[in-house]
Amino acid sequence: MQFFGGSEISPSPPVPTASGNNAHMMYVFNRNGICLLYKEWNRPLHTLNPQQDHKLMFGLLFSLKSLTAKMDPVNADKGNLGVPQLPGQGCSFHSFRTNTYKLSFMETPSGIKIILVTHPKTGDLRESLKYIYSLYVEYVVKNPIYSPGSPIKSELFNTALDQYVRSIS
Amino acid sequence: MAAIYSLYIINKSGGLIFYKDCGTKGRMDTNDSLRVASLWHSMHAISQQLSPVNGCSGIELLEADTFDLHCFQSLPGTKFFVVCEPGTPHMESLLRYIYELYTDYVLKNPFYEIEMPIRCELFDINLTQAVQSDRVALLGR
Incomplete structure (x- = not known):
């Protein structure tokens, strides 16, 4: 898999699925549930204040993961519902869709969660999330003045990310 | 052959x-199925709260x-939800068909108390038939 060891950004980002910007927002969480990055492109509806919104999103993903780990119909030895699991352990999920949005989700082995919310008609974004992760590794993790667990403020990362997300969806 | 693993009605x-x-x-x-069902109910509700635009009706x-x-x-x-193999087609029409069966054999049953667990033999029989995969393929046409 490219995102486990690649030292350079994958040379060809995945092909865009459609034209025009229809990404709504994006979250990056670390394993402790701290929101490292929140970006929004098109979000007319705000029901909560930002802090509560991030908490609710992390809680939703956490609970959905324990739900899918318990529901997994293929694996015979799964623990009780809600048993804590390491990243990559148990059955996870990669997206869900409602009538108004589609949420794509990726968790890396280090517990970084990348969430992209787009238009419901968007196709499979797993490759795009991997590419975003490689951007994160390149511009954030390799930045010597970045301290892990703090919000991402890297200018280079922000512009590269913005450009890429606008191009994919 | 695509398979259906389980069906829940909450x-x-x-x-x-x-x-x-x-x-x-x-x-x-x-106990597990009860917990999973109520967890799904809350996840469904939270997903509506997090929608970036108005008019979201859940996952x-x-x-x-x-x-x-x-x-x-x-x-x-x-809510009716079905767990199936990845990429199984025609699940929306199957769910709609199950809803029809529910209205016909459960809601119209004079002995059924609304919101209570379903114990209707006719519903069971028809549902088993509907879930069989050749029937699912037929609904897709």
């Missing part, structure tokens, strides 16, 4: 009123690594 307050298992591996007892499809979960919410708030 009432508008999140209680499990019907559960049918068609080949889930591992332990999934009554319709959850794509996990080893299964797909299709959910259909009827107007009174009863």
Whole structure:
């Protein structure tokens, strides 16, 4: 898999699925549930204040993961519902869709969660999330003045990310 | 051959009123299915809160690594959801068909108390037929 060891950004980002910007927002969480990055492109509806919104999103993903780990119909030895699991352990999920949005989700082995919310008609974004992760590794993790667990403020990362997300969806 | 693993029906307050298992591996007892059902009810509600635009009615499809979960919410708030192999087609029409069966054999049953667990033999029989995969293929036409 490219995102486990690649030292350079994958040379060809995945092909865009459609034209025009229809990404709504994006979250990056670390394993402790701290929101490292929140970006929004098109979000007319705000029901909560930002802090509560991030908490609710992390809680939703956490609970959905324990739900899918318990529901997994293929694996015979799964623990009780809600048993804590390491990243990559148990059955996870990669997206869900409602009538108004589609949420794509990726968790890396280090517990970084990348969430992209787009238009419901968007196709499979797993490759795009991997590419975003490689951007994160390149511009954030390799930045010597970045301290892990703090919000991402890297200018280079922000512009590269913005450009890429606008191009994919 | 694409397979359906299980089917759940939950009432508008999140209680499990019907559960049918068609080949889930591992332990999934009554308590587990009840918990999973009410957890799904709350996840469905939270997903509406997080919508970036107005008019969200909750999760319709959850794509996990080893299964797909299709959910259909009827107007009174009863939720039907089916767990199937990834990429199984025609699940929306199957859920709609199950809803039809529910209205015909459960709601029209004079002995059925609304919001209570479903114990109707005719519903069971018809549902078993509907879930068989050749029937699912037929609904897609």
